[in-house]
Amino acid sequence: MSATTAPTTEPAPGPSSETAAGTAPPPTTPSAPASLSGHIGHLDAHQTAQLAEFKSKLMAEGIYRASIPGTSIAASHDDGTLLRFLRARRFVLPDALEQFRDTEAWRAKNNMDLLYEKIDIQDYEETRRLYPQWTGRRDRRGIPVYVFKVASLDSKTMSAYTKSSQRTNISMSSTSSTLSTAPSTPTSSGFFGGGSSTEHHHKETPARMLRLFALYENLTRFVMPLCSIAPGRPNPETPITQSNNIVDISGVGLRQFWNLRSHMQDASTLATAHYPETLDRIFIIGAPSFFPTVWSWIKKWFDPITTSKIFILPSGKEEVFAGLSQFIDPENIPTQYGGTLPYTFGELPKLDAALASLVHWTPAAGKHADSGEGTLPIGPVLWERHEHKGQWEAIAVGSVEGTDRREVVARLDEGMRMFGEEGEAPEKEKEEA
Known part of the structure; x- marks a missing residue:
């Protein structure tokens, strides 16, 4: 791999063993269509077909569940995740299936x-x-x-x-x-x-x-x-x-x-x-x-x-x-x-x-943070949708001396949807569009 000496229209790779480190300027940003190829919103006909077949084969193996429209049952894996495996294997279906299958087994084992x-x-x-x-x-x-x-x-x-x-x-x-x-x-x-x-x-x-x-x-x-x-x-x-x-x-x-x-x-x-x-x-x-x-x-x-x-x-x-x-x-x-x-x-x-404009912190956030209320807490955090209100909440999880921690540390606005929920873009983005 050779180092670049000046910005180009496409990113050039890192240094070779013959090139002194520290001499290569960074690449310039590729155009959106090129950099987003294989991502949601930028799939060609072949990639779209491969994604559909990927889902079908995964469902047949029992390692993927599709969402059920009109219900609260979401897909077991969103399209963004599935496409990561397909891109990693250049949309070669048998290779992507093998990697996904192995990953699911590894996740279950661990x-x-x-x-x-x-x-x-x-x-x-x-x-x-x-x-x-x-x-x-x-x-x-x-x-x-x-x-x-x-x-x-x-x-x-x-x-x-x-x-x-x-x-x-x-x-x-x-x-x-x-x-x-x-x-x-x-x-x-x-x-x-x-x-x-x-x-x-x-x-x-x-x-x-x-x-x-x-x-x-x-x-x-x-x-x-x-x-x-x-x-x-x-x-x-x-x-x-x-x-x-x-x-x-x-x-x-x-x-x-x-x-x-x-x-x-x-x-x-x-x-x-x-x-x-x-x-x-x-x-x-x-x-x-x-x-x-x-x-x-x-x-x-x-x-x-x-x-x-x-x-x-x-x-x-x-x-x-x-x-x-x-x-x-x-x-x-x-x-x-x-x-x-x-x-x-x-x-x-x-x-x-x-990002800060999206998040409404709860008093619990400050209790678990290094710098007071209004900042991310220490430890792991994940997003969950409230079962009854339908509002997305940031949940601080993990454990302290063997006792589970599970506290709501932040909420999104009511009606705000996560990306891809029911197959659509976030609600606020749709409104702005």
Whole structure:
């Protein structure tokens, strides 16, 4: 893969091992039709037919349920999720079926819904402070922006994290709603690498990775639905199903990269096998002179689609800002990268004005937040529709010392619909249109 030397009309891939890190400016934004191909609202005839057949075959296997019009019964998986699997396999139906089938089996085996809803809040927060974190902001297309400081994953921290992750875990029994204190069995499954979803499905999942999976659940069950209904974003006909990541590798030495190899492989296996097409772009910042060596490892761990989304920004704060600001407004770029957002890695998200306008906080939100009422609480949060009122509510879940937490921390306006509810765009977007 070769680095670009000037902005072009289409995004160009990341660095090659022959190119010094930090010399490539970012790509320019592709046109909406090209970047949204295969997404809701931008399907061609073939893709539409493949989606319909995909649903039919999944229903025949009993791993997908369609919605029932006129009732409260929703589809088991929304179209945005199904299309992620189809795009990941270039709409080749047998391949997408295999990956979806393996993912459903993996989710059942590891009880992923229960893990997110029952995980100890302090365990969740320990994990959140180490890995890619949502800033509460979005790029110009409305895609959420995450920041990841790799230097936080030093050997001492990772050793303590691995130890604590074995202390508590969700029981693998599909009928259990309790926590198990038994440590998980270590395996050789590898954060960034990995083979096919079929290979991964037959391996035991390390406890430390199950915590990381909880962060992906937050992306799909809270962040994406909220970003999809934000007013004023381009292409409101298309739900948000991806994220952008600013990966800061400043201060990371070659030895630390080497020590993180297997962990990076685990993350890649996770993202490509069971959360496909959730990544829009990765912007790498602070690449050291030896990064071409590291890149020679990394490009073997990622699948080709993922590597095409990785871009190295030039060194220097002004150059980094110039690159990021092609895609993200300055007020949504952290100050350390030249923007005006006062954000420190580890903090809870600070919602932008458009997102904040949708959310009506309850007093419970402040009780669980670091900075008082009106901010996101610590721990996992998900969206649920009130059974009787029909109003969407943000529910703070997880557990504290073995006791389940389940509190309404925010509500949307009455009558506000989540994207795709009953197959339509959000109600407010329809009104604005």
